[in-house]
Structures are given as structure tokens and as C-alpha cells.
Amino acid sequence: MEKEYWMKKAIDQAKKAQTYDEVPIGCIIVKDEKIIARGSNRRETKQSSLAHAEILAIEKACKKLGTWRLEGCDLYVTLEPCPMCSGAIIQSRIEHVYFGAYDPKGGCAGSCTNLFEVKGFNHYPSYEGGIMRSECAKLLSDFFKEKRKQKKQLKKQGTPSE
Ligand SMILES: [Zn+2]
Numbered sequence: 001m002e003k004e005y006w007m008k009k010a011i012d013q014a015k016k017a018q019t020y021d022e023v024p025i026g027c028i029i030v031k032d033e034k035i036i037a038r039g040s041n042r043r044e045t046k047q048s049s050l051a052h053a054e055i056l057a058i059e060k061a062c063k064k065l066g067t068w069r070l071e072g073c074d075l076y077v078t079l080e081p082c083p084m085c086s087g088a089i090i091q092s093r094i095e096h097v098y099f100g101a102y103d104p105k106g107g108c109a110g111s112c113t114n115l116f117e118v119k120g121f122n123h124y125p126s127y128e129g130g131i132m133r134s135e136c137a138k139l140l141s142d143f144f145k146e147k148r149k150q151k152k153q154l155k156k157q158g159t160p161s162e
Helices: 003-019 053-065 083-091 133-156
Strands: 026-031 034-040 073-079 096-101 126-128
Touching: 003 026, 003 034, 003 053, 003 073, 003 096, 003 133, 026 053, 034 053, 053 073, 053 083, 073 133, 096 133
Parallel strands: 073 096, 096 126
Antiparallel strands: 026 034, 026 073
16 A cells, blocks of 8 residues: 555544644554554643654554554654654554654654664664655644634634633
8 A cells, every 4th residue: 555545544533633623633553554543633632741643543553452562563643753752653663654744843753853763772663754744734734723813813802811
């Protein structure tokens, strides 16, 4: 299957996050040409800084396979992984990472730093960014644009801000 095919599935998860009024970031984990886990950002719903799409997907994949070692698994995520998720990817022995948009404010696969290239670790996933980059980035920019608009409207209505 093409990388774009799987990235579209991750985008579906990002759109799902958005239906919960969450920042649209989605992730899937693929093994043997099958999706074994999905995750979409739930930081607000769960009020947990750990509830990133990748972490939720990794948890599900471990449960499904009955092992913390996700060898032979590929992870697709719509945004460049943060330090926590890059760490979890390394810890879970995921083989290949594919991400969509770059995150200049937090990405750890090349933008802010590159945890996948730090010398001395005992596992390195291969990784590739920029897959369906503009689609993934547009979801995010549209979401934040809409948020700003809503904020402005609330201000206009004189609703006290939090
Ligand atoms: Zn993360």
C-alpha cells in the first residue's frame, strides 16, 4: 500500500479529533498491511498532557499485540511527533515513522531537534516527513483560524473571557 493511502487514514483520525473540538491530529499503526491501532488527539477531553494521538495509538497497539515491542509496525501521524511521542516511538521499537506536517514549535523529528538521530540509543526508527503535508497542515491552520474567529465573536458579544 502507498504511504499516502495510510496517511489518509491518519487524517481521518485527525478529523475525528476535531469532532471533539480537539486540535486535529491523528495517528494509525500498521502491521502486515493492516491497521492495528488508531488514535486521535484527546488532550482536552481527557485533560491530560499525555493524551496525544501517537500515545493513544501505541497503547492500543500494545494491548492488541499483547507486547510492548511493536516490531514490524509502522506509525503514521499527521503532525511531526513531539518529544514525548518521539520517545514513546523509540521505546516501543516501531520500525518506520511517517508524518505529515512539520511542527516548528515542537517537532522532534528534525524541526526543534531530532530524537531519531541522537547517538547512543539502542533503537532507531526510520522516518519520513512531509507526506500529504499540505492536507495535514491545512487541517490545523483551519482549526486555529476558526478558534480565533470564535474568540473574536465572543469578545464582540461581551462574554467575559476565562
Ligand atoms: Zn506528542
